[in-house]
Amino acid sequence: MLTFDVLVIGSGGAGMRAALEAVRQQGLSVGLMTKMFPTRSATGCAQGGINGSLKNADPNDSIEKHIFDTVKGSDYLGDQDAIEYFIASLPDAIRELDYLGVPFSRDSEGRIAQRNFGGASSPRTCFSADVTGHVILHALYEQCLKHGVTVLAEWYLLQIVTDKGKLCGVVAYDMKGGRIVPVAAKAIVVATGGAGRMYWLRTTNPFTSTGDGIAACLEAGIPVKDPEFVQFHPTGLAGTGILMSEASRGEGGYLLNNQGERFMSRYAPEKMELATRDLVSQAIETEIKEGRGFGEGLQAYVELDLRHLGQEKIMERLPQIRELAITFEQVDPIHQPIPIRPSCHYSMGGIDVIDYRTCATAVEGVFAAGEAACISIHGANRLGGNSLADIVAFGKFAGQGAANCAARRQAVNTEAALQAATAWEARFETVTNRSTGVTVNSVRDRLAEIMWNNVGVFRTAAEMEAALTVVDSLLQEYQTVMVPDKNKLYNTAFVNYIELGSMLTVAKTVVLGALNRKESRGSHCRADFPNRDDANFLKHTLVSKEGQAYNIAYRPVVITNYPPAERKY
Known part of the structure; x- marks a missing residue:
């Protein structure tokens, strides 16, 4: 059994920033578990830039203006206390990236250049040409190696193990080693990204964006918050969905019919x-x-x-x-x-974070950051440039929170993780020994079709009820999926099977949240309820799971300085 004080799951910008912060604290052992090589994550697809009020392009910009733009952009569903905390941290976060070696583009005076982005009242998006996420990843990876983070590449999260509401560790599939491994940890940071591949037909997301961490947290008793808010980026390539960065419009591009x-x-x-x-x-x-x-x-x-x-x-x-x-x-x-x-791009919803200062969840020892998390800063619609900002800010806060938690906690219940790993060994044998059943591709393609056609840019009750019926049917079929490879070494068929289960679980939360939100707000646009309804739906959706039952509850939005108003652009 492997043991870490802090285990970070996911090697995008949020995960690596969390690992870097944790390993700097109190001499703790820190692991970074990732499905791929660390610099190949979805953060590399974030081309356009990172927001922060540096005032380099507009001396009249301010923290307050950035806060208001973010609140307004969220269609007033963002928690304003969390947004204020987030935005205030960004100038220092960007300067830190500069010190770490991120090669930002510069203006004529040598300052970090800033460009216009959608929904912003000033040009405040810092950038490195149109490869900003890529260069941030490389800078963070170099720092993680320098500071001694243990990297577990090609490891797949199978389960988050808890005992009496407290974290014990995780179970993972080591693809390269061909083994199922229990990993004990006093604290974990779940930074596994979004679930855009459930919109298989049109998404900017890489093949690895399958909602693994979101689904694992849901199974571990942590609710998913606001899952119905899925962002469709306006400019995906027509044939493939590949992202054409908002930078193209920030630099002055036109949209023509x-x-x-x-x-x-x-x-x-x-x-x-x-x-x-x-x-x-x-x-x-x-x-x-x-x-x-x-x-x-x-x-x-x-x-x-x-x-x-x-x-x-x-x-x-x-x-x-x-x-x-x-x-x-x-x-x-x-x-x-x-x-x-438009192409499916980003999940505003995600793992319910209950303390934005530490990124803690309802389970002691489990923290979440990045696109996998819902800290309620993006609300119903994320502004371009606020995602890279999110991952470096809350990656740091999550790393601090997890490190402090690990330093406080005593030894965890390792027996629970061992038992969970034994159960996964049995499950592997079951699915790989089936001689009949449905294929992963069959279920996955039908999921993608129904999500794009019925739970896309525009939605209606009839379409979503049909989608819920299909998703429920696919969840039943998933129990009969066969994996045509019995070898544990580099078993990509088993990985695809696990990822499909995650996508189905997350898809059900998306459909349930959308069906029950009878209004249009931000990215959730209902043709049958075309108006925003603050009286009934100025609140966060919380989807939880008990056994096979999914339950919905709600939580009020935190309003501080900006009462809801009509959005005009």
């Missing part, structure tokens, strides 16, 4: 293409639905036009955008518009 119109003038006449992501995605889908898009069906699209920016600016500020467009759409944005359509 088949009549050559900059159609955002109909939906957000002041902010135009730099309105919030929920509004821009809904506008694009409306243009397509009303016949002003190009193409038909799932392949329908509008155009992202960068040609007027000129070759020099595109090559300097948006080199990866150009490379991706050429590689996957055979379109050079210097000369041609890019075909785009």
